[in-house]
Amino acid sequence: MKLKVLSLLAFLAAGVSSSFAAGELSIGTEGAYPPWSMADAAGNVTGFDADVGAALCAKLDRKCRFVVQAFDGLIPALKAKRFDVIISGMSITEERKKEINFSIGYAELANMFVAPKGSDLAGIKDIDTLLKSLDGKKVGVQAGTTHAHFLEKRVPGADLKTYDTLDQMQIDLATGRIDTAFADLSALQDFLAKPDGQNFQLVDVKIQSTYDSSLGEGIGVGIAQDNTALKAEIDKALCELVADGSIGKASEKWFKTDISLPCK
Structure with a gap:
């Protein structure tokens, strides 16, 4: 991890309290999941999440500060x-x-599998056949994600391999250590655009969150349970950002398509 980020995390871990009241909104993000969130060597964050965060901070009249954290550590860090x-x-x-x-x-993107061209998985067109075919297969997912929970629930016979980062999963996929990988469409498109992904293809089965509750209810901003005032402010701001087309x-x-969800 970048030194700048490490220093910041060490400082925060010492018990610094929420900075929102002081005119700043500190945002935890992974920083290694393109095109959602990418952190460079200087600790600068770009991607869809960064743009949503910047738009939200502007609406709330707060200064943004991004904190890079491994995905499966985001919830514990927020609670702390x-x-x-x-x-x-x-x-x-x-x-x-x-x-x-x-x-x-405020957003939702389809979930899909990627597999080697010509493999027995590559030509599957329906979800029931796909899930049955995963039994005994080595399937890569990022740790702590809805993709991992979905496979644990729906395909207990799969040999599930979990990874801290998308890059680690892609390396094992490219070198044949796993048979397939499950992620959101954007992450898989990123892999397919790389030289390592040239011999792979998407399995033509899109799995929406409506298929199974383990895939969630769309993408949201995580907020501490006791911070109801901040939730109200963020909900109002997000509704405005969806309505004015900013999220779209x-x-x-970043995705070449509008993945925004209408405000309910």
């Missing part, structure tokens, strides 16, 4: 008050709602 909110492509699920609160869902514009920029 190391930052104010999570904006990291995090799906709203019942399991996560037991630990933290969420804003309204950001998603068109």
